Amino acid sequence: MTHTLHRVGEGLEEDYVILMMPSKDINHKGAAPKLRRYLEMAMEAGAIKIGDCRNGNEYHQGGVPRILENLQDQSVVHAVFTNPEAVAKALRLFKAAELGLCVVVSGIFDRVEKCCGEAGLKQHTINQSLGRWGRTDKLPPSEILQLSTMCGHGMVSVGLIEEVIADVKSGGCTAEEGAERLFGPCVCGIFNPHRAAKLLRVMEKN
Amino acid sequence: MKIDQEKCIGCGQCLPFCPVRAISMDSDLAQIEFDECVECGSCLRMAQCPGDAIYQQEMEWPRIIRSILSNPLTVAAESGIPGRGTEEMKTNEVTGRFKPGQVGIAIEVGRPVTGARLYDVEKMARAVAALGVTFEKINPTTSLMSDPRTGKFKAEILNEKVLSAILEFSLKIEKLPEIFSVLEKAAGQIDCVFSLDLATRIRPDGSVPTAPYIEAAGLWIAPNGKTNVGLGRPLIKEE
Numbered sequence: 001m002t003h004t005l006h007r008v009g010e011g012l013e014e015d016y017v018i019l020m021m022p023s024k025d026i027n028h029k030g031a032a033p034k035l036r037r038y039l040e041m042a043m044e045a046g047a048i049k050i051g052d053c054r055n056g057n058e059y060h061q062g063g064v065p066r067i068l069e070n071l072q073d074q075s076v077v078h079a080v081f082t083n084p085e086a087v088a089k090a091l092r093l094f095k096a097a098e099l100g101l102c103v104v105v106s107g108i109f110d111r112v113e114k115c116c117g118e119a120g121l122k123q124h125t126i127n128q129s130l131g132r133w134g135r136t137d138k139l140p141p142s143e144i145l146q147l148s149t150m151c152g153h154g155m156v157s158v159g160l161i162e163e164v165i166a167d168v169k170s171g172g173c174t175a176e177e178g179a180e181r182l183f184g185p186c187v188c189g190i191f192n193p194h195r196a197a198k199l200l201r202v203m204e205k206n
Numbered sequence: 207m208k209i210d211q212e213k214c215i216g217c218g219q220c221l222p223f224c225p226v227r228a229i230s231m232d233s234d235l236a237q238i239e240f241d242e243c244v245e246c247g248s249c250l251r252m253a254q255c256p257g258d259a260i261y262q263q264e265m266e267w268p269r270i271i272r273s274i275l276s277n278p279l280t281v282a283a284e285s286g287i288p289g290r291g292t293e294e295m296k297t298n299e300v301t302g303r304f305k306p307g308q309v310g311i312a313i314e315v316g317r318p319v320t321g322a323r324l325y326d327v328e329k330m331a332r333a334v335a336a337l338g339v340t341f342e343k344i345n346p347t348t349s350l351m352s353d354p355r356t357g358k359f360k361a362e363i364l365n366e367k368v369l370s371a372i373l374e375f376s377l378k379i380e381k382l383p384e385i386f387s388v389l390e391k392a393a394g395q396i397d398c399v400f401s402l403d404l405a406t407r408i409r410p411d412g413s414v415p416t417a418p419y420i421e422a423a424g425l426w427i428a429p430n431g432k433t434n435v436g437l438g439r440p441l442i443k444e445e
Contacts, residue, residue, distance in 0.1 A: 002291060002312055002372070003278070005432055006401050012430050023297035023438065024286045053288045056279065060251065076287060091435065100439035102297045108430045113412075116435055123408040124436035125298040127310075128416065129428035130402040133393040138320050149318055153278040153289065154369045155248050158319060159222040185223060185252050187278050 003053075003153050004078070004106035004190055006129045009146020010202070011195040016081040016107035018042060018090060024074065027100060031073045034099040039068060041093040042079030046086035051078045051189015059184045067189075082194045084111045091119035143203060147196055151186040160185065168200050175200035207243050207250060209236050213259035220253035220260060225369060226321050244321055244369050245272035247279065268363040271324070274346050275368035282346040290314075291372045292345050295405035298434055302442035309379045309416055310405030311339075313389070316370035317401045324350065325364040326396040327371045331357030333392035334373065337384055342374040379406070382419040403431075 004017045020038040022028035039050050043064075050067055051057040053076040058064050071077070081087050087105060094103055105112045109126065116123055132139065139145060140158050147161050148154070164178040173181070179196035183189075209220070209229075216234040223229075228242035229249060236259075238249075250260045265273060273280050275290050285292045294312065295304060304310045315330050316322030327347065335341075335357030341348040350371075352360045377385070382404075389402065406416045420427050 002294070002314065002401075002403055002432070003289060005403055006314075006318065006428070007430060008428070015430075019296060019432075021287075021293070021296060023293055023300045026297070026300050027439065053278065054281070074286060076289075094437060100437070102293075102300065102434065102438035104296045104432050104434050106430070106432045109433065110429075112433045116433070119435075121435045121437070123412070123433050125295045125304060125405060125407050125434040126414065127295050127403055127405045127432035127434075128414075128420075129431050130404065130420065131426045131428065132318065132399050132401055133389060134396050134399040135320065136399055139399060140319060145318065152317070154225050154276075154318060154321075155246065155278065157223055157225040157227075157248070159224065159227060163222045185248050187251070 002127065003188060005127055006152060007149045009142060011198050012108055013111070014082045014198070015192050015195045016084065016087050016105065017190050018079045018081065018087065019076065019104040019106070020101055021076040022073065022101050028073050031101060032071045032075065034101050035071050035075055035077050036068050037097060037099060038094065038101065039077055039079060041097065042090050045090035045093060047079035047081055047090070048194055049080040049183070049189050052076070053188045056187045057189030060187055078188060078190050080190060080192050082192070084115050087112070088115040088118040091115055091121055095119055095121060146199060147182060150191045150196065153188065155185040155187060156182050156191060157185070165200065165203055168204050175204060207238055207245060207247070208261055208263045209238055210259045210261060211235055213257040215257045217256060220249045220255060223248045223252045242367065244276040244367050245269065246276040246369055268366050271350065271363055271366050272368055275371050284344045284346050284349055290346065290370060292342060292374060294374065295432065295434055297438055299436045299441055300438040302444060304376055304405050304407060305444070306407050307379055308376050309382060310376045311374070311385060312403045313373040313400050314370050315373065315400040316368060316398050318399065320398040321367055321369050322371060322398045324359055324366050324368065324371065326398050327373070328357065328359040328364060329396055330392050330400065331359070331373050333388050334375070334385065337381065337388060339375040339377055345372060345374045347371045347373060379415055379419065382416065383423060386423045386425065
């Protein structure tokens with residue numbers, strides 16, 4: 001489940017996801033209220049989106065309060081951030097809370113390392129992307145791939161991205177509205193609509 | 207997934223949501239090419255079908271594999287978590303799955319965008335199995351193998367199509383050059399893409415053990431990735 005890995009393209013400096021989860025049979029019993037507390041702290045620190053792999057994003061669950069209400073002990077939850085300062089703030093809150101669940105930050109490594117340092121944490125294990133191999137000639141252009149790879153499960157389809165780009169270019173919707181449309185299919189809620197809107201605005205001008 | 211032709215009004219709202227372009231218009235009605243559909247559920251969740259025409263048909267073996275490896279909300283029995291993989295490095299500070307001196311490897315066949323037939327996943331599995339790797343037991347893709355020692359898959363599933371399947375294993379870091387060489391050869395034998403990632407413990411001095419191997423092989427590496435910040439408890443006791 002490397003769903004927050006392998007993001008590519010422009011705007012990565014404004015793209016961070018924090019994942020929080022218990023480990024099955026080690027610390028998952030009674031984890032639901034802890035996961036809720038993590039998400040509350042993430043929102044306090046400035047997360048723009050939260051989500052739950054087990055039950056879906058705010059679109060599927062009918063709003064942010066439902067995400068918090070429906071958490072289960074084996075939920076895997078996320079929070080999306082647009083700047084390292086907010087990530088560092090979230091990590092400081094997490095460390096002080098001492099809840100004991102696992103926390104993984106996805107983003108540019110050296111910036112995440114700096115966030116860890118500011119929060120008094122050290123990197124434990126990292127997951128590196130060595131890119132795409134095989135029939136890469138079958139992949140869409142980079143301007144589409146940078147949007148589609150924000151959902152590692154592949155739910156944000158090329159067809160929807162093409163439709164949204166066309167709508168933004170024709171004035172049928174704003175870049176922000178288009179970005180929210182792309183967020184919907186990403187059931188885990190890890191798609192970053194802030195970054196997507198910026199990418200769409202660049203395409204709108206070209 | 208199927209579309210009830212009696213209920214479809216031909217609006218086409220469902221078409222853009224399919225990640226493998228398996229939905230098309232035929233005689234002014236939307237149709238799903240059943241053999242191309244990966245059972246991800248996206249059209250059902252997102253299209254807001256005005257005729258309520260999209261429906262999930264009953265899935266039996268081996269078609270159910272498509273849902274397990276394509277629908278993010280399907281929980282695999284092996285891992286107990288939603289999605290196609292495992293806890294991998296995300297819980298490493300409490301599980302100790304990847305120890306110092308080891309590297310975790312995930313080959314996600316079909317990601318991004320192209321999807322994969324399981325015969326291509328098997329080709330990749332056989333290629334790395336020849337190096338004597340042990341596939342992660344609780345990964346749902348490993349369960350599809352009739353012989354995990356050789357990477358051979360069960361015969362009846364080979365033509366199933368999924369969004370992606372993850373081959374996951376760990377080995378001594380010194381074996382990385384061999385793995386890179388095998389993957390470069392195998393990459394030319396499949397009809398889809400795969401994404402490659404490495405999981406490794408950070409040394410006490412902050413250095414990254416995989417870095418010299420990646421550099422020596424001349425491979426591209428992303429500036430971004432995942433960092434486990436070590437907050438999970440209880441910490442695994444290591445010798």
